Amino acid sequence: MSSIQYDAIHNGLTAFQGDAIAQYMRTDFMTLPDHLCVGEARDRFISQLSLQDIPGQLFVVADKTLRGVLSIKKLLQEKDLKLPINHLMDNCLLRVKPDAERADVVAMLAQRELDVIPVVDKGELVGCLTMKEIVHLQEDDVTEDAQLQGATLPLEKPYLDMTPWALWKKRSVWLLLLFVAEAYTSSVLQHFEESLESAIALAFFIPLLIGTGGNSGTQITSTLVRAMALGEVRLRDMGQVIRKEVTTSFMIALTLGLAGCFRAWMMGIGIEITMIVSLTLVCITLWSAIVSSVIPMVLKRIGIDPAVVSAPFIATLIDGTGLIIYFKIAQYFLGLN
Amino acid sequence: MSSIQYDAIHNGLTAFQGDAIAQYMRTDFMTLPDHLCVGEARDRFISQLSLQDIPGQLFVVADKTLRGVLSIKKLLQEKDLKLPINHLMDNCLLRVKPDAERADVVAMLAQRELDVIPVVDKGELVGCLTMKEIVHLQEDDVTEDAQLQGATLPLEKPYLDMTPWALWKKRSVWLLLLFVAEAYTSSVLQHFEESLESAIALAFFIPLLIGTGGNSGTQITSTLVRAMALGEVRLRDMGQVIRKEVTTSFMIALTLGLAGCFRAWMMGIGIEITMIVSLTLVCITLWSAIVSSVIPMVLKRIGIDPAVVSAPFIATLIDGTGLIIYFKIAQYFLGLN
Numbered sequence: 001m002s003s004i005q006y007d008a009i010h011n012g013l014t015a016f017q018g019d020a021i022a023q024y025m026r027t028d029f030m031t032l033p034d035h036l037c038v039g040e041a042r043d044r045f046i047s048q049l050s051l052q053d054i055p056g057q058l059f060v061v062a063d064k065t066l067r068g069v070l071s072i073k074k075l076l077q078e079k080d081l082k083l084p085i086n087h088l089m090d091n092c093l094l095r096v097k098p099d100a101e102r103a104d105v106v107a108m109l110a111q112r113e114l115d116v117i118p119v120v121d122k123g124e125l126v127g128c129l130t131m132k133e134i135v136h137l138q139e140d141d142v143t144e145d146a147q148l149q150g151a152t153l154p155l156e157k158p159y160l161d162m163t164p165w166a167l168w169k170k171r172s173v174w175l176l177l178l179f180v181a182e183a184y185t186s187s188v189l190q191h192f193e194e195s196l197e198s199a200i201a202l203a204f205f206i207p208l209l210i211g212t213g214g215n216s217g218t219q220i221t222s223t224l225v226r227a228m229a230l231g232e233v234r235l236r237d238m239g240q241v242i243r244k245e246v247t248t249s250f251m252i253a254l255t256l257g258l259a260g261c262f263r264a265w266m267m268g269i270g271i272e273i274t275m276i277v278s279l280t281l282v283c284i285t286l287w288s289a290i291v292s293s294v295i296p297m298v299l300k301r302i303g304i305d306p307a308v309v310s311a312p313f314i315a316t317l318i319d320g321t322g323l324i325i326y327f328k329i330a331q332y333f334l335g336l337n
Numbered sequence: 338m339s340s341i342q343y344d345a346i347h348n349g350l351t352a353f354q355g356d357a358i359a360q361y362m363r364t365d366f367m368t369l370p371d372h373l374c375v376g377e378a379r380d381r382f383i384s385q386l387s388l389q390d391i392p393g394q395l396f397v398v399a400d401k402t403l404r405g406v407l408s409i410k411k412l413l414q415e416k417d418l419k420l421p422i423n424h425l426m427d428n429c430l431l432r433v434k435p436d437a438e439r440a441d442v443v444a445m446l447a448q449r450e451l452d453v454i455p456v457v458d459k460g461e462l463v464g465c466l467t468m469k470e471i472v473h474l475q476e477d478d479v480t481e482d483a484q485l486q487g488a489t490l491p492l493e494k495p496y497l498d499m500t501p502w503a504l505w506k507k508r509s510v511w512l513l514l515l516f517v518a519e520a521y522t523s524s525v526l527q528h529f530e531e532s533l534e535s536a537i538a539l540a541f542f543i544p545l546l547i548g549t550g551g552n553s554g555t556q557i558t559s560t561l562v563r564a565m566a567l568g569e570v571r572l573r574d575m576g577q578v579i580r581k582e583v584t585t586s587f588m589i590a591l592t593l594g595l596a597g598c599f600r601a602w603m604m605g606i607g608i609e610i611t612m613i614v615s616l617t618l619v620c621i622t623l624w625s626a627i628v629s630s631v632i633p634m635v636l637k638r639i640g641i642d643p644a645v646v647s648a649p650f651i652a653t654l655i656d657g658t659g660l661i662i663y664f665k666i667a668q669y670f671l672g673l674n
Contacts, residue, residue: 046413046414047414049410049413049414072391077384115468131468131472135468135472138472146483146563147563150556150559151552151556158564159560159569164584164585167585168585168589172589174552175552175553175592176596178552182545183545185544186545190538190541193537197537203540203543204530206526206544208516208519211522212516214649218648219488219508219511220487222489223496226484227496230480230495232495232497244497248501248508251505251509255509256516263523267523311555312551312555312556316552
């Protein structure tokens with residue numbers, strides 16, 4: 001007599017690594033052989049119940065091959081105890097593979113209401129994800145994204161368990177990469193040394209201009225990266241996203257341009273520098289919006305997690321390019337070469 | 338005869354607003370009156386099963402007052418059909434109030450394994466959270482945190498449904514606040530105008546120094562804010578966090594100081610400026626670490642969501658103060674007043 005299998009169906013899980021969902025799936029779930037009748041299946045189900053987790057449905061298998069799913073409601077409410085369960089079961093349309101990427105599964109699940117998902121490898125049922133596993137999956141995905149968004153490599157352990165040395169290793173990689181990229185700003189400023197010397201007031205606004213460009217870009221990427229993780233925004237929405245962001249940032253640019261005008265006037269800087277600062281704010285904000293809405297989608301397209309587009313990443317990118325915009329505008333208005 | 342109540346127990350939910358969990362709880366759950374016996378309760382349970390959701394446990398009530406919880410396993414496996422269910426039920430220790438804050442409930446749940454939580458108002462059972470509601474709760478919390486971390490007010494609707502005008506409103510508030518705070522950098526630079534004129538090379542390193550300070554601070558806040566949202570880090574861990582961050586940032590500071598040395602040497606800047614740049618990098622990194630680890634915890638302490646400590650927030654804070662550190666060090670080494 002075959003029986004409900006309530007044991008681990010482990011088969012070579014050590015082969016899966018990294019973000020694969022194999023490491024999240026549970027293997028101690030109930031299955032019903034497809035030749036059981038309702039009465040037999042019901043007795044097995046009740047006798048094998050665990051204390052906490054009652055699945056909404058059970059997997060029906062032939063040997064280890066997934067045949068379908070049987071809802072507990074149908075199993076408990078059916079009057080005909082002799083009916084074979086394969087007459088009651090439904091097809092199981094959604095399956096995931098054990099080496100599926102965590103982020104992909106999370107995006108898929110965010111758009112559906114599912115309480116149990118079979119993990120199937122070459123037709124064979126090797127595990128399943130219940131709501132509890134789905135919650136862990138999502139939590140880990142969010143934590144990884146949050147850390148990437150802060151420009152640090154994801155931590156494998158809870159924060160308090162990390163040693164300073166381990167934190168140093170996770171952080172110094174990105175920090176040095178960003179340092180190298182940001183070093184470019186020194187070269188830009190050195191290049192414009194003459195302009196700077198002839199109008200030292202230009203230097204006063206450097207942090208304000210590039211900082212504001214970075215901030216407005218960060219607002220876009222953080223919203224977009226999260227919407228992409230939830231599956232709300234897909235690659236095919238790219239045109240819509242760019243149109244929306246360009247329109248929005250045009251309004252933002254005008255707002256900031258006015259604020260810049262007011263600030264430069266407050267400092268008693270001449271009309272020319274005031275105009276240069278305001279115009280630069282408008283241009284940097286628009287430039288930042290385009291960069292920030294395009295890059296996450298391009299990365300997604302080429303298979304890189306868009307969460308790496310962190311605030312420091314955007315800030316660094318805008319700092320160098322923003323300075324070029326600033327000094328080009330300044331040279332034009334001040335008649336420098 | 339009383340019966341399993343499988344209907345909405347709505348009582349004045351419209352009174353709860355905002356982030357209260359009342360808006361997440363479901364009200365269409367099963368309850369069992371406490372005077373039922375096992376046989377009656379089992380029949381009611383099976384006949385009232387819904388298609389998808391099988392809770393791991395049912396709530397036992399007297400009138401509407403929560404008395405305890407009964408696990409489905411016990412209900413289905415008990416042999417004595419005449420046994421009153423209040424002999425089988427367990428106490429229900431964990432309850433939440435309908436006006437509990439979402440973020441607090443999420444932090445509490447991240448530390449436990451629960452599949453259903455009763456929502457109780459003055460002893461009366463008004464709703465419950467099953468795994469599905471818990472998932473929504475967590476998703477919304479994470480989305481809000483992600484948006485706050487990007488320095489934008491949280492969006493109430495999916496990104497693609499937001500109009501540019503609505504996005505402008507959500508973004509311009511923080512952007513203008515940050516602009517005002519960042520405007521302080523212009524005053525700092527104006528104050529040090531003479532130093533700047535006598536050593537224009539100092540200007541070349543402004544974006545690099547303040548950018549790097551902002552980046553290293555962002556790494557800390559993003560990790561810390563997420564760890565606090567998960568409940569991994571609590572207020573009582575503050576001492577441990579600060580010790581960990583100061584040690585780590587000391588190593589980071591030395592790493593960046595060396596990188597700065599190398600960069601200034603590459604540009605053929607004199608030995609004095611090279612030394613000033615390296616020393617400033619060390620000081621800014623340490624300063625940034627202290628600020629970034631203390632502020633999120635202080636905000637939490639005074640009841641503000643630490644997720645508002647975004648990368649732009651830290652960058653803006655470090656920009657102004659970092660410039661003061663830079664020019665004070667420069668004045669000392671260059672013998673300026």
